[in-house]
Amino acid sequence: MNDDLLDCLVIGGGAAGLTAAVYFGRYRRRVLVLDDDESRLKWIPRTRNVLGFPDGIEGPDLLERMREHARRYAVPTERVHVEALRKEADGSFVAEAGGRRWRARFALLATGARDVVPDVEGFDGGLRAGQVRFCPVCDGFETQGKKVAVLGQGAHGLRESLFISNFGNEVTLAGDGFAGGRRAAGLAQLREAGVRIAESAPRQIACGADCGVRVTLQNGQVLEFDTLYPALGLAHKHDLATALGARAQPDGQLEVDAHQQTSVEGLYAAGDVAVDLNQIAVAAGHAAIAATAIHNRL
Template sequence: MQYDCAIIGGGPAGLNAALVLGRARRNIILFDNNKPRNAVTHESHGFITRDGVKPSEFRMIAHREISRYPSAEIANHEITAVSKDNDIFQLMTREGRTVEAKNIILATGLKEILPDISGIHDFYGTSLFSCPYCDGWELRDKRLVIISEGQNIFHMAKLVHNWSRDIILCTNGQQNLTSEQKAKLQSKNIQVFEQRISGFIGQSGHLQQVTFEDGSTVNRAGGFVTPVWVQAVSFGERLGCETNQMGGYVTDSYGKTNIHGVYAAGDASVIAPAQLIIAAAEGSRAAIGVNTALTEAEFE
């Protein structure tokens, strides 16, 4: 069987794309390897009617809704290779199954690389997070730390200041703040620590102290860290998809890449903050793009 579209990735972007295309009566298959980026997340926020939903519950609801549409199939398999021949895509699963599709939607998301600091993974997802819009409310008015080795640390400090006025910034040995930025932070009582971090002290993922290589410590109850984001898989690059400065796929207003038949949605296109509601909207956008292309082809 040749599908109208194969969707790679079972996060909110892929799930919403499957829903829209299923409702459009397109024969589609969604590949979900059940390895979500937000596996460490206890609750997802900022999605109206689903604020505070557990990621596993969100997926269960989505699968149930998609299953109402007989032309939509969900396959719990990992795709290991994608190729294109005569405008038809061949997708290979880890088990060796080959699937053909007229279009594909890359909803594979991103992979986050945290700073190389001992013990950081023990606290990430419980008291250290990456998105203030997702978890700032839960950390409101607490003593917070912002850890960033990149140039966006000043922006993050200004953003987190909305939720707490007790903030410190840790650059982990990097000199990534200008003297003007430091002066502005000092005026807001935000202290900057430029020495390297040696680790963290806390219990059951709940942060209590940040420790530095010079032997000093500072009490903190949580905070935010800025990871480096990279594509979770490289299917798009292998197919020739153009990428932007952030490493995301360049798309038009309907999620279409520069490669005919290839669409990208959600975090894979990196055009907005990595939030569930935005990723889901991106999935809907790409699905409409696919359905529009299929409809136009039928009338040529």
């Protein structure tokens, strides 16, 4: 192992991890970012709700700018997947990746989350073409006057359909309905909001630059939309923390206090891994709070 004791290990180099890197760099702390380069920022066709970019900015471009910002303060990054995080008897943390190890007094987990994707043919092509979208909080505004499909199940599909129907568009819920006694109440809510319900679940999606999203249902019916939102939820990447005993909520997000510390002393969490409002602004805010709290304890 590298015997060097760093101030903090930042695991994850997306919006939260890189914001923390900038704060730590400006606090003149010795930190290392460990990142395996799977930020959700890479999937954003163009974000329009990040302050300072009134014309929007493409996700990969924003990520590169964030990396450049952290480099200005000479914060080092290792492109690795952290396999394990241990806590030593003296309270320090050791991260392990590919036979290498790094040690620090504190650890900040900024590992993000993974979108749950449906098992539907053609899904990845739609995502790459930008017609399949994951985040109505981010880009519901752009669906005004458009035909939108929500591919969701149960209460999640219901909530997301109702949320999206607030943007002056035409929404269809295509999914497996809702369980048990909540079904009738859910249907009434959808009807009131003007949301249509497809007759069966989707089997195949086809997209092109100018054809929108063509959804073929299990019953053979073909429906055309401008945009499709899967509403199957997120998997929070919390394993490194929960393996150390950190508490997570039933949906998987890590529990944190007002300073972003998890239930494990010295282990902090920021961004998508610790919240259900998955936004760049929230990730940055978390990271600023966490980095400052850690700095004040060093």
